[in-house]
Structure formats: structure tokens, C-alpha cells
Amino acid sequence: MIAVHEAVLLRRRQNKQRDLKAYTASGGLTALAKAHSIGPEETVRILTDSGLVGRGGAAFPAGRKWESVRTAADPTRYVVLNTDESEPGTFKDRVMIESDPFMVLEGLLIACYAVSASCAYIYVRGEYGGIAELLERSLDELRRAGHLDGIAPGGRPLPVEVRHGGGAYICGEETALFRSIEGYRGEPMAKPPFPTVAGLFRKPTVVNNVETMANVPDIIAFGAKTLRSRGTERSPGTKLFSVSGHVARPDTYEVPFGTPLKELLELAGARADDLQAVLLGGAAGTFVFPKDFDLALSYEGVAERKATLGSGAVIAFDRQTNLWQVAERLGRFFAHESCGQCVPCRVGTRRQHEMLETLANGHGRGDERSLLLRLSQVMTDASICGLGQTAATAVRSLMDAESAGLLAH
Amino acid sequence: MPEPDAAVMNRVRTLIDETGSERTQLLEVLHKVQAEFQHIPRAAAEAIEQAMNVPVADTYGVVTFYDLLTERPVGRSVLRICEDVPCCLHGSEELAREAEQRLGPEGQPSADGAVSWTRCACLGLCDRAPAALYEEKPLAPLHHQDIASIGDRRA
Ligand SMILES: Cc1cc2nc3c(=O)[nH]c(=O)nc-3n(C[C@H](O)[C@H](O)[C@H](O)COP(=O)(O)O)c2cc1C
Ligand code: SF4
Ligand code: FES
Numbered sequence: 001m002i003a004v005h006e007a008v009l010l011r012r013r014q015n016k017q018r019d020l021k022a023y024t025a026s027g028g029l030t031a032l033a034k035a036h037s038i039g040p041e042e043t044v045r046i047l048t049d050s051g052l053v054g055r056g057g058a059a060f061p062a063g064r065k066w067e068s069v070r071t072a073a074d075p076t077r078y079v080v081l082n083t084d085e086s087e088p089g090t091f092k093d094r095v096m097i098e099s100d101p102f103m104v105l106e107g108l109l110i111a112c113y114a115v116s117a118s119c120a121y122i123y124v125r126g127e128y129g130g131i132a133e134l135l136e137r138s139l140d141e142l143r144r145a146g147h148l149d150g151i152a153p154g155g156r157p158l159p160v161e162v163r164h165g166g167g168a169y170i171c172g173e174e175t176a177l178f179r180s181i182e183g184y185r186g187e188p189m190a191k192p193p194f195p196t197v198a199g200l201f202r203k204p205t206v207v208n209n210v211e212t213m214a215n216v217p218d219i220i221a222f223g224a225k226t227l228r229s230r231g232t233e234r235s236p237g238t239k240l241f242s243v244s245g246h247v248a249r250p251d252t253y254e255v256p257f258g259t260p261l262k263e264l265l266e267l268a269g270a271r272a273d274d275l276q277a278v279l280l281g282g283a284a285g286t287f288v289f290p291k292d293f294d295l296a297l298s299y300e301g302v303a304e305r306k307a308t309l310g311s312g313a314v315i316a317f318d319r320q321t322n323l324w325q326v327a328e329r330l331g332r333f334f335a336h337e338s339c340g341q342c343v344p345c346r347v348g349t350r351r352q353h354e355m356l357e358t359l360a361n362g363h364g365r366g367d368e369r370s371l372l373l374r375l376s377q378v379m380t381d382a383s384i385c386g387l388g389q390t391a392a393t394a395v396r397s398l399m400d401a402e403s404a405g406l407l408a409h
Numbered sequence: 410m411p412e413p414d415a416a417v418m419n420r421v422r423t424l425i426d427e428t429g430s431e432r433t434q435l436l437e438v439l440h441k442v443q444a445e446f447q448h449i450p451r452a453a454a455e456a457i458e459q460a461m462n463v464p465v466a467d468t469y470g471v472v473t474f475y476d477l478l479t480e481r482p483v484g485r486s487v488l489r490i491c492e493d494v495p496c497c498l499h500g501s502e503e504l505a506r507e508a509e510q511r512l513g514p515e516g517q518p519s520a521d522g523a524v525s526w527t528r529c530a531c532l533g534l535c536d537r538a539p540a541a542l543y544e545e546k547p548l549a550p551l552h553h554q555d556i557a558s559i560g561d562r563r564a
Binding site for chain 1: 431432433434435436437439440463470471474475476477478489492493494495497498529530531532533534535536537538542545546547
């Protein structure tokens with residue numbers, strides 16, 4: 001059976017019109033109006049009760065984040081829309097914005113209103129120039145129609161700044177992103193303090209992923225139960241997945257949480273039987289082999305199999321693919337993208353890449369696997385941020401699969 | 410002919426006036442300088458020091474951190490070929506080798522300064538692999554023919 005492709009977030013994807021008139025004609029901006037009428041506290045309460053968790057990778061409850069900032073002692077607060085999307089195999093935020101820029105922006109405006117933000121920042125990766133322009137244009141329409149009025153404290157119009165990243169994967173990490181907006185090298189900072197306490201310019205800050213923000217308008221408009229009509233008890237709602245690699249129809253797919261991986265692959269036109277494996281969750285994800293293709297795409301479903309949804313990237317590999325060559329590319333990515341601030345990651349990602357190169361070329365001395373394992377432990381334990389901590393995750397899952405005799409090469 | 414330092418500094422001062430002279434605007438200013446001069450010339454960093462109060466060394470610290478900013482000139486048009494996994498599965502490495510043959514060494518502009526090419530990390534266009542950006546716009550999937558016609562445009 002093929003899963004129903006549940007277009008909730010992407011429901012306007014086929015519409016030709018992307019202007020504000022078309023958006024409001026199809027029910028857009030009623031959620032923002034409702035937020036204004038029920039007030040910030042009630043708005044955040046609905047979000048908390050909805051069970052929405054962040055879609056940027058860490059799966060943190062969105063309502064809790066907003067509530068800490070809403071109730072912060074410091075009256076200067078910010079909201080940041082994380083549009084840095086740079087995880088290899090991930091393009092769902094781009095498709096989300098291309099399909100429905102106003103839905104994402106309405107979520108952002110509701111967030112700003114709910115936490116009384118002084119200013120909103122949209123940090124768009126430098127390579128997404130077209131997306132940044134689309135967002136600027138859509139913001140202009142909202143501004144001209146008066147929808148930014150009354151959102152900032154004191155009923156003032158909300159200032160929104162679109163910022164362009166410089167081409168650095170690490171700037172998707174929230175504290176690195178703040179440094180980048182502030183005009184510095186995008187080097188992550190140790191947490192705590194968390195962004196909700198001391199974020200952008202050391203002020204309480206909400207930072208959310210594009211897909212998280214896109215979920216907000218329906219939740220506010222239709223109530224706290226909105227997500228629960230789809231997905232599972234512990235992972236309510238739908239999820240966007242970027243499917244690429246050896247599939248007939250690479251694309252972004254929206255499915256309810258809990259959909260079996262196999263059905264997602266079939267939606268993308270892959271014959272699950274022909275595949276050797278998929279990499280689930282991006283460069284820091286895990287390899288999943290056909291014996292586990294029944295796994296349920298929900299937070300609890302992947303946890304059960306020691307996998308991760310990560311950024312929602314699904315890269316499929318046929319039986320001809322040498323997965324050690326894939327691992328070499330992942331290793332190269334991390335070595336290039338490490339910000340270099342801490343030694344375990346700066347040196348570790350380079351050593352890891354060198355060993356993966358050897359293994360990909362089939363020239364191993366024999367001790368690479370045990371060295372990789374020790375290295376992965378050091379990087380996981382001693383790195384400052386998520387990049388170094390997870391740079392060996394995929395490699396470790398590949399070694400496990402190799403021991404279990406699952407590789408075709 | 411490289412532009413005289415005074416002209417560069419004047420132009421950068423104008424860009425800073427348009428963008429804002431607070432430190433938080435540094436990356437936006439640098440993007441504009443890079444677009445205009447294909448790199449961040451020393452004179453630009455000096456203008457930034459005077460107008461934005463960011464030391465030259467600090468500016469280069471930022472420049473070297475970000476892939477889209479460079480210390481040395483790149484081509485007026487840059488071809489970026491993605492080298493990450495989904496694109497690799499669709500032949501990006503062969504395309505990079507083709508680019509090397511037709512357009513010269515990676516990162517080095519042609520004699521007339523028109524074109525350079527470079528490998529890059531995932532562009533978020535994996536559904537259209539093998540992906541590239543040319544003049545900041547998606548060129549995906551990238552074909553051998555695209556590289557040939559880019560090569561024909563340079564001296
Ligand atoms: C190395 C690294 C890269 C990240 N890249 C992104 C990214 O591109 N986009 C994103 O939304 N979150 C990214 N994150 C997660 C952010 O730090 C942050 O958790 C997220 O933006 C919060 O939004 P959410 O709660 O809506 O998920 C990254 C984290 C790490 C450690
Ligand atoms: S773990 Fe890596 S990316 Fe993160 S701060 Fe350390 S060096 Fe930088
Ligand atoms: S891997 Fe090439 S665009 Fe994503």
C-alpha cells in the first residue's frame with residue numbers, strides 16, 4: 001500500500017499564485033488575527049498544548065521555547081527564523097518557502113507577537129539567493145498591507161531583517177548563527193546559557209526552523225488538537241522529508257509521522273527491494289538497511305532502532321554503491337565544515353576523513369576501523385557543539401552494518 | 410587593471426553608507442564588496458576599519474571563515490559544483506573534472522577574469538542532482554554541455 005501523501009504544510013504547493021491575495025483567499029492570516037484577539041499568553045498555551053516540536057533536528061518543544069522568552073525578565077527579545085538549511089540531502093525548507101512563503105512568515109509574525117519581539121531576523125544561507133528575494137518580496141506585501149503593524153512592543157510595526165549567510169554549514173547551529181548575524185566568524189558558543197536566556201546580542205531569543213514556523217498558523221487557527229488528527233500519539237502531525245539519491249522521483253514529501261520508511265521510499269519511486277540502504281537524517285544520520293525499512297518515521301520509531309530523523313533527509317543507495325565511498329564524502333564534508341574552534345573536532349574530522357579515504361580506495365592497513373571507533377568516542381565526548389559530537393555517527397553505523405554482513409561491497 | 414586603492418575605498422564607503430556601519434552589518438557589506446570586486450581587497454578592509462571600526466585582521470578573520478568570501482579574486486561569474494553525497498551519486502565528480510579541463514584549475518579565474526569554478530558543499534538542490542550554481546543561480550541538473558558553453562564565454 002502506498003501512503004497517502006498528506007499535503008497540509010504543502011497544500012498550496014500546486015497553486016500558481018504566490019501573492020498575498022491568494023494566501024488570504026485560502027484562509028491565510030486568520031491565525032495572526034486570532035493571536036491578536038486572544039493575546040500572547042493564550043497563543044503560547046495553544047502552541048504548547050499542540051505538542052509541536054522543532055523540526056530543525058533537536059526536536060525541542062516549540063511552546064516551551066516561546067514561553068521562556070515570553071516570560072523573560074529582559075524586555076528586549078528577538079525571534080530568528082533559521083533558514084540556513086545546509087545539511088547534505090536536505091532541501092525541504094526551500095520547497096516549503098517556494099510553495100508557501102506566507103505560511104512561514106505568518107508563523108514568524110505570530111511568534112514575534114507572542115513573545116513581544118523587538119525585531120525579527122531571517123537568516124538565509126548565502127546560496128539561497130532566490131529564496132531570500134522571495135521572502136523579501138512577500139514581507140513587502142505584508143508590510144504594505146499593514147500586517148506588521150501592532151506586532152512589536154507598544155503596538156509598533158515589527159522590523160524584520162533578512163540576512164544572507166556566508167556559505168558555512170556550521171551557521172545553522174543556533175549560537176553560530178547569532179555570531180554570524182552579529183558580524184563575527186560563525187563559531188558556536190558553549191551552552192548554557194541557552195538562546196532563550198542569552199541568544200542574539202545576548203538577549204532572550206526564539207530561534208526556530210522554517211518547517212516548525214510553517215506549522216504554527218494552522219495550530220493557532222484551528223486549536224491545540226490540530227496536529228493530533230495525524231501522526232502518532234508521541235509525534236503528532238506531519239513531517240517533511242527530502243528524498244534523494246537512487247529514487248525515480250527525488251522530491252520533498254509530506255507524510256504523517258509514523259509512516260513506514262518503506263512507504264516513503266515507494267512514494268519517491270524507489271523499489272525498496274532494489275536498494276542497498278538509505279542514509280536517514282543527513283550527514284550526521286545513520287545508515288538503515290532493508291531489514292529495517294519497516295521502521296516508523298516518528299521520533300519514538302527511530303529511537304527504537306537507534307536511528308534519528310535529523311533534518312528529515314533520506315538518501316537512497318542502490319546495490320552498486322560502495323558505501324565506504326559515501327562515507328568518505330561525509331567525512332570530507334565534516335572536515336571542511338568544522339569551524340576549527342575545538343581540537344577534537346578540528347583534528348578529529350580531518351583524521352577521520354583521511355582514514356575514510358583509505359578505506360574507500362580499498363587500501364586500508366587493517367587498523368582503521370578500531371582507530372575510527374576510538375576517534376568517534378573522543379569527538380562525541382569532547383566537542384563543543386553538535387557538529388563534532390555527531391561527525392562520526394554515520395561512520396559508526398556503517399561499521400556496525402559491515403560487521404553484520406549487510407554491505408554489498 | 411586593478412582599481413586604485415582610493416577608488417576602492419570610496420566605493421566601499423558608499424556601500425557602508427547604504428548598508429549601515431554597525432558591526433552586525435559586516436557580512437552584508439562584505440557580500441556587496443565581494444560582488445563588486447570578486448574578492449575583499451585590502452583597501453576595502455581598510456575602509457571597513459575606518460568606517461565600521463572593525464580591525465583589518467578581524468575582517469580577514471571573517472572573510473576566511475566563509476566560503477562565499479575570498480581574499481583572492483575569483484571570476485566575475487563563478488560556477489559552483491556540489492560535491493556532496495546525492496550529487497556524487499549522479500556524477501558530480503566527472504563534471505568537476507570536466508570543469509577543470511575546460512575552465513582551468515579550481516578557484517583560478519580565466520585570464521580575462523570572466524569565469525572561475527569551484528567545488529562546494531550541498532546546495533539544497535539534491536532533488537535536481539548533480540547540482541551547481543552559476544552566477545548565484547541554480548544550474549541543476551548540470552550537464553557537460555553547460556560547462557562547455559561557460560568555457561566558450563571566456564577568453
Ligand atoms: C551543526 C548543526 C547544524 C544545524 N543546522 C541547522 C539548519 O540548517 N537549520 C535549522 O533549522 N537548524 C539547524 N540546526 C539546529 C539549530 O541549532 C536549532 O536547534 C534549530 O534551529 C531550532 O529550531 P527548531 O526548534 O524549530 O528545530 C543545526 C544544529 C547543528 C548542531
Ligand atoms: S565541534 Fe567542531 S564545529 Fe562545533 S565548535 Fe567544535 S570545532 Fe567548531
Ligand atoms: S548534495 Fe548536491 S545539492 Fe545537495
